[in-house]
Amino acid sequence: xxxxxxxxxxxxxxxxxxxxxxxxxxxxxxxxxxxxxxxxxxxxxxxxxxxxxxxxxxxxxxxxxxxxxxxxxxxxxxxxxxxxxxxxxxxxxxxxxxxxxxxxxxxxxxxxxxxxxxxxxxxxxxxxxxxxxxxxxxxxxxxxxxxxxxxxxxxxxxxxxxxxxxxxxxxxxxxxxxxxxxxxxxxxxxxxxxxxxxxxxxxxxxxxxxxxxxxxxxxxxxxxxxxxxxxxxxxxxxxxxxxxxxxxxxxxxxxxxxxxxxxxxxxxxxxxxxxxxxxxxxxxxxxxxxxxxxxxxxxxxxxxxxxxxxxxxxxxxxxxxxxxxxxxxxxxxxxxxxxxxxxxxxxxxxxxxxxxxxxxxxxxxxxxxxxxxxxxxxxxxxxxxxxxxxxxxxxxxxxxxxxxxxxxxxxxxxxxxxxxxxxxxxxxxxxxxxxxxxxxxxxxxxxxxxxxxxxx
Amino acid sequence: xxxxxxxxxxxxxxxxxxxxxxxxxxxxxxxxxxxxxxxxxxxxxxxxxxxxxxxxxxxxxxxxxxxxxxxxxxxxxxxxxxxxxxxxxxxxxxxxxxxxxxxxxxxxxxxxxxxxxxxxxxxxxxxxxxxxxxxxxxxxxxxxxxxxxxxxxxxxxxxxxxxxxxxxxxxxxxxxxxxxxxxxxxxxxxxxxxxxxxxxxxxxxxxxxxxxxxxxxxxxxxxxxxxxxxxxxxxxxxxxxxxxxxxxxxxxxxxxxxxxxxxxxxxxxxxxxxxxxxxxxxxxxxxxxxxxxxxxxxxxxxxxxxxxxxxxxxxxxxxxxxxxxxxxxxxxxxxxxxxxxxxxxxxxxxxxxxxxxxxxxxxxxxxxxxxxxxxxxxxxxxxxxxxxxxxxxxxxxxxxxxxxxxxxxxxxxxxxxxxxxxxxxxxxxxxxxxxxxxxxxxxxxxxxxxxxxxxx
Numbered sequence: 001x002x003x004x005x006x007x008x009x010x011x012x013x014x015x016x017x018x019x020x021x022x023x024x025x026x027x028x029x030x031x032x033x034x035x036x037x038x039x040x041x042x043x044x045x046x047x048x049x050x051x052x053x054x055x056x057x058x059x060x061x062x063x064x065x066x067x068x069x070x071x072x073x074x075x076x077x078x079x080x081x082x083x084x085x086x087x088x089x090x091x092x093x094x095x096x097x098x099x100x101x102x103x104x105x106x107x108x109x110x111x112x113x114x115x116x117x118x119x120x121x122x123x124x125x126x127x128x129x130x131x132x133x134x135x136x137x138x139x140x141x142x143x144x145x146x147x148x149x150x151x152x153x154x155x156x157x158x159x160x161x162x163x164x165x166x167x168x169x170x171x172x173x174x175x176x177x178x179x180x181x182x183x184x185x186x187x188x189x190x191x192x193x194x195x196x197x198x199x200x201x202x203x204x205x206x207x208x209x210x211x212x213x214x215x216x217x218x219x220x221x222x223x224x225x226x227x228x229x230x231x232x233x234x235x236x237x238x239x240x241x242x243x244x245x246x247x248x249x250x251x252x253x254x255x256x257x258x259x260x261x262x263x264x265x266x267x268x269x270x271x272x273x274x275x276x277x278x279x280x281x282x283x284x285x286x287x288x289x290x291x292x293x294x295x296x297x298x299x300x301x302x303x304x305x306x307x308x309x310x311x312x313x314x315x316x317x318x319x320x321x322x323x324x325x326x327x328x329x330x331x332x333x334x335x336x337x338x339x340x341x342x343x344x345x346x347x348x349x350x351x352x353x354x355x356x357x358x359x360x361x362x363x364x365x366x367x368x369x370x371x372x373x374x375x376x377x378x379x380x381x382x383x384x385x386x387x388x389x390x391x392x393x394x395x396x397x398x399x400x401x402x403x404x405x406x407x408x409x410x411x412x413x414x415x416x417x418x419x420x421x422x423x424x425x426x427x428x429x430x431x432x433x434x435x436x437x438x439x440x441x442x443x444x445x446x447x448x449x450x451x452x453x454x455x456x
Numbered sequence: 457x458x459x460x461x462x463x464x465x466x467x468x469x470x471x472x473x474x475x476x477x478x479x480x481x482x483x484x485x486x487x488x489x490x491x492x493x494x495x496x497x498x499x500x501x502x503x504x505x506x507x508x509x510x511x512x513x514x515x516x517x518x519x520x521x522x523x524x525x526x527x528x529x530x531x532x533x534x535x536x537x538x539x540x541x542x543x544x545x546x547x548x549x550x551x552x553x554x555x556x557x558x559x560x561x562x563x564x565x566x567x568x569x570x571x572x573x574x575x576x577x578x579x580x581x582x583x584x585x586x587x588x589x590x591x592x593x594x595x596x597x598x599x600x601x602x603x604x605x606x607x608x609x610x611x612x613x614x615x616x617x618x619x620x621x622x623x624x625x626x627x628x629x630x631x632x633x634x635x636x637x638x639x640x641x642x643x644x645x646x647x648x649x650x651x652x653x654x655x656x657x658x659x660x661x662x663x664x665x666x667x668x669x670x671x672x673x674x675x676x677x678x679x680x681x682x683x684x685x686x687x688x689x690x691x692x693x694x695x696x697x698x699x700x701x702x703x704x705x706x707x708x709x710x711x712x713x714x715x716x717x718x719x720x721x722x723x724x725x726x727x728x729x730x731x732x733x734x735x736x737x738x739x740x741x742x743x744x745x746x747x748x749x750x751x752x753x754x755x756x757x758x759x760x761x762x763x764x765x766x767x768x769x770x771x772x773x774x775x776x777x778x779x780x781x782x783x784x785x786x787x788x789x790x791x792x793x794x795x796x797x798x799x800x801x802x803x804x805x806x807x808x809x810x811x812x813x814x815x816x817x818x819x820x821x822x823x824x825x826x827x828x829x830x831x832x833x834x835x836x837x838x839x840x841x842x843x844x845x846x847x848x849x850x851x852x853x854x855x856x857x858x859x860x861x862x863x864x865x866x867x868x869x870x871x872x873x874x875x876x877x878x879x880x881x882x883x884x885x886x887x888x889x890x891x892x893x894x895x896x897x898x899x900x901x902x903x904x905x906x907x908x909x910x911x912x
Contacts, residue, residue: 065535079521093722162715164722178722258893259618266549266620266634274729352808353896437714438894440809 019103019196022204028195032113033123035192039306040117044287048302049316058278058285060300060318066092067132068399070290070300070318072280073173075349077270084280086290086300087350088320088399089173092133093164096215097151097180098223099128100160101188101196107225108196110147110188111216116397117305118319120404124213124394125205128194146191150182157182161222164439165447166356168395169348170364171298171320173274176352176439177215179222199225203455209392210404214448217393221447224433226454237388237411240334241456244429248338251418251426254434260425261441264345265355272349289321296366298322301401319401324365325392326405328445329379330453331360332388333412333426340426341453346443356443357435360424365403373421385410389452405445407452429453475559475652478660484651488569489579491648495762496573500743504758505772514734514741516756516774522548523588524855526746526756526774528736529629531805533726540736542746542756543806544776544855545629548589549620552671553607553636554679555584556616557644557652563681564652566603566644567672572853573761574775576860580669580850581661584650602647606638613638617678620895621903622812624851625804626820627754627776629730632808632895633671635678655681659911665848666860670904673849677903680889682910693844693867696790697912700885704794707874707882710890716881717897720801721811728805745777752822754778757857775857780821781848782861784901785835786909787816788844789868789882796882797909802899812899813891816880821859829877841866845908861901863908885909 020028045053050063060070068090075083099110114126131145150156161181168175190196197205202220206212212220228246233239252260282293290300299321306314331342346358361369361380369380378384388409395403418426432450435441442450476484501509506519516526524546531539555566570582587601606612617637624631646652653661658676662668668676684702689695708716738749746756755777762770787798802814817825817836825836834840845865852859874882888906891897898906 091727093724095722159711159715162711162718164718178718180718254893255615255618259615262618262620262634262636266551269548271547437710440896 019108020201022201025195025197025201025205029113029123032193036115036123037307038115038117038122041304042288043302043304043316045285045302046287047304047316048318051302051316051318053277057276059276067317070277071173072275072277073272073349074275074279075270075272082270083349084275084282085292085297085349086277086280086283087173087274088171088175089274090132090175090399091173094132094177095129095148095151095180096127096177096219097129097147097182098216098219099147099150099157099188100181100183101185102183103196106198108198109202110190110194111197111202113193113195114213115307116213117303117307117317118399118401118403119210119213119394119397120402121210121394124397125202125211125216126213127215127219130215130398146194147188150184150188151180157184161219163222163437165218165222165436165442165444166351166439167218167444169351169356169443171350171400173350174352175350177218179219181219181223199223199454206452206455207389207391210394212451213394214396214444217448217451218444220451220454221442222436224436224454236334237339238456240337240339241429241453243337244339245433246430248428249336250338250428250431251335251340252431254431257425257427257431257435261345261355261357264423265353268347268354270347270349270354272354296323298365303401320399320403321401322365322403326365326395326403326445327361327363327380327408328359328405328449329361329408329410330446330449331379331385331410331412331416332453333416333418335418335426338428340428341432342420343425343427343432343446345423345425348443351443353440356446357432357441358443358446359449362443362445373424375417379410382408382410385412385416387411388456391452393448405448407449409449409452409456475564476657478657481651481653481657481661485569485579488649492571492579493763494571494573494578497760498744499758499760499772501741501758502743503760503772504774507758507772507774509733513732515732523773526733527629528731528733529728529805530731530735531726531728538726539805540731540738541748541753541805542733542736542739543629543730544627544631545730546588546631546855547629550588550633551585551604551607551636552583552633552675553585553603553638554672554675555603555606555613555644556637556639557641558639559652562654564654565658566646566650567653567658569649569651570669571763572669573759573763573773574855574857574859575666575669575850575853576858577666577850580853581658581667581672582669583671583675586671586854603644603650606640606644607636613640617675619678619893621674621678621892621898621900622807622895623674623900625807625812625899627806627856629806630808631806633674635675637675637679655679655910662908662911663845663847666850668907669850670852670900673904673907674900676907676910677898678892680892680910692790693795694912696793696795697885697909699793700795701889702886704884705792706794706884706887707791707796708887710887713881713883713887713891717801717811717813720879721809724803724810726803726805726810728810752779754821759857776855776859777857778821778859782821782851782859782901783817783819783836783864784815784861784905785817785864785866786902786905787835787841787866787868787872788909789872789874791874791882794884796884797888798876799881799883799888799902801879801881804899807899809896812902813888813897814899814902815905818899818901831873835866838864838866841868841872843867844912847908849904861904863901863905865905865908865912
């Protein structure tokens with residue numbers, strides 16, 4: 001086996017794409033905005049079409065038994081029942097796929113202008129294909145999913161990335177999607193909702209609020225096509241960043257990182273199970289929402305959607321509606337001249353394997369940093385370090401309503417300790433990229449932030 | 457990051473250990489056999505001491521709520537309830553650890569002569585430490601676990617291996633254990649139940665029926681300290697085997713293998729949940745056992761154990777008692793002069809992530825090879841190829857009663873197709889060794905067989 005478990009390096013020059021200039025992109029985007037009709041109205045649960053509360057369990061489910069279900073989650077800690085909450089159970093594995101192709105030696109991604117009912121601004125930049133299994137096996141009898149044949153057919157392209165990755169462990173029960181990138185060489189007809197963009201262009205667009213959607217970000221994080229040599233170090237930070245992509249010595253070996261992660265999982269003494277939604281304590285349902293009695297957590301609501309360019313033109317569905325904005329911050333510190341990110345082994349009740357690697361600080365909407373790690377309070381409040389990336393990005397608009405997270409990358413120096421609590425570990429960008437070939441390592445927020453790192 | 461995701465290479469010369477000759481080993485083993493008192497008697501369930509059937513669920517559980525529980529498993533395939541069965545739920549992560557140390561430049565493992573109630577021959581060769589969390593947090597108020605401080609304390613040795621690996625997906629609900637190897641340099645007092653053995657000695661002992669226990673095998677499989685240069689090729693097979701440990705070109709790249717595995721998981725349309733044991737269809741309980749009505753599957757029984765060298769000297773517990781012997785076969789074929797093993801992406805209802813990589817043929821006790829893959833029938837019946845390894849080895853004697861599996865490695869040539877069905881894939885030994893740094897890839901039977909491969 002000569003192949004190394006390491007990222008590919010593909011050329012990806014400046015923001016002037018061969019196919020689409022940034023001006024053309026903005027024109028196209030405005031056009032797509034104008035073309036799309038998309039009305040989202042909150043409705044009472046009893047106006048949901050093909051969704052109903054199951055008598056015995058209180059679970060909210062689709063008549064077909066597919067798509068997803070709103071059920072209950074019960075956590076037991078050391079054998080004692082603690083937290084319970086509603087959770088989205090979507091056991092099917094969907095496809096998040098990007099088709100890539102070289103034009104004049106430059107890699108381009110076929111990106112989609114896609115409307116989702118929960119998006120705060122309707123339209124966001126999405127992968128080529130974003131399809132649940134129900135979508136592409138057509139449980140809802142809509143039209144075919146465009147470009148799906150490039151990923152699943154016998155004539156599919158060369159697979160560059162193909163890995164199952166988790167989604168929000170706070171809101172989803174063990175959900176994973178297939179993150180897949182295929183490279184094609186033949187002609188690809190470009191539908192009006194799609195454009196070829198270079199990685200450099202997409203990375204530039206990553207700095208715009210609520211533009212590049214969550215599904216794009218996770219696939220992009222698994223596409224570590226960054227050539228460290230192509231980074232022009234303008235200061236110590238970018239020089240340290242460039243080294244972080246390469247073979248420069250890291251604070252910890254991969255063996256140490258894997259052992260640290262195993263240790264964190266072993267310490268974990270809680271277990272989560274699905275329970276009937278009606279068995280969730282301290283949450284209630286009225287005509288319009290399911291909410292916690294303290295009104296601090298998310299709500300489950302129902303909406304009616306009328307659209308022009310979706311697979312079917314009108315439907316109703318439940319959505320999860322968080323109260324306020326989340327926060328995800330990676331603290332980045334040069335160590336020995338190499339940029340390291342401070343990773344947190346973070347338990348999330350909905351994750352398949354209980355713990356994944358998360359940003360240094362990750363706060364659910366409404367949550368504040370605990371006093372357990374005082375050095376993180378300053379990170380959360382923004383009182384520490386130099387902000388290198390700062391944008392508000394949206395989470396999955398097909399399941400969440402107006403779910404926004406503020407993503408930040410904060411550079412710190414020697415004022416920040418290298419010695420960290422046992423559930424934290426410093427890693428280079430390259431080490432994180434290597435782990436992304438496998439599932440069960442980086443959580444969705446860490447992957448989103450890693451895609452932001454690529455844009456620095 | 458200069459470290460490669462690749463096995464260490466440590467010296468491990470011939471079977472003459474620096475510390476213990478093979479003759480001394482056999483003397484010690486006979487002594488341990490003579491020293492141990494261990495009586496195992498099947499008893500009716502109502503004579504279980506601190507175990508009882510929970511009224512509401514019918515689950516069989518320990519009074520402390522810890523150790524493990526016998527519950528029910530329900531599989532739904534495409535939404536339809538199919539198989540249900542009893543299953544062992546042991547959510548805690550235990551430690552399977554081997555302490556290693558160099559003597560005169562040769563790596564030695566501190567191995568234990570350990571009695572388990574389910575062992576067909578009482579005593580088997582075990583890791584240095586084999587402890588559930590309940591063991592080492594002393595839920596049962598027994599003595600301390602010997603040598604545990606080398607793995608968990610602040611003064612522990614250098615960690616060489618540290619990974620969570622699954623156990624039998626047919627019998628356990630999502631069980632994992634921490635496979636850990638630490639290297640020490642200081643003096644280690646050797647208790648009479650322990651001996652230092654070289655890897656070469658242990659690999660020789662792997663050829664003896666029911667000697668090296670399952671817990672040793674899984675840790676050994678994750679210790680890929682094989683120097684390809686040290687293998688003296690005596691024929692084409694061993695030459696191809698030596699190349700299979702190294703960087704020789706494999707039929708598939710790692711990327712292709714990971715994509716194949718992702719694809720297999722994506723195809724999987726069943727989901728398993730825990731249900732109350734009393735809800736399992738077509739299984740019944742009498743005074744002495746829980747069994748399926750057709751009497752083809754395993755039974756749950758209760759035993760009383762009287763022992764001299766366990767943490768406590770007398771106890772009762774349930775055990776899972778299979779009917780007959782299992783079979784696990786790796787088909788091995790030189791491809792381009794490099795030995796490849798034929799790996800099966802095999803669904804098992806109790807696995808955390810539904811599918812892991814399994815031997816070419818893996819049959820539960822009582823099961824026969826289906827007609828779906830005709831070329832495998834000949835492998836299962838032994839009508840094909842040249843047998844390179846053949847031994848009957850025991851599965852976990854702490855949970856299973858007389859659970860034996862026949863492990864075989866069968867060499868095939870050009871009569872065996874390179875083109876295989878979509879749920880199979882050819883891999884080199886090195887590729888499998890690289891995957892073992894991570895959990896969720898090789899199942900316990902494949903890991904056992906890989907430990908056998910190291911002994912070839």
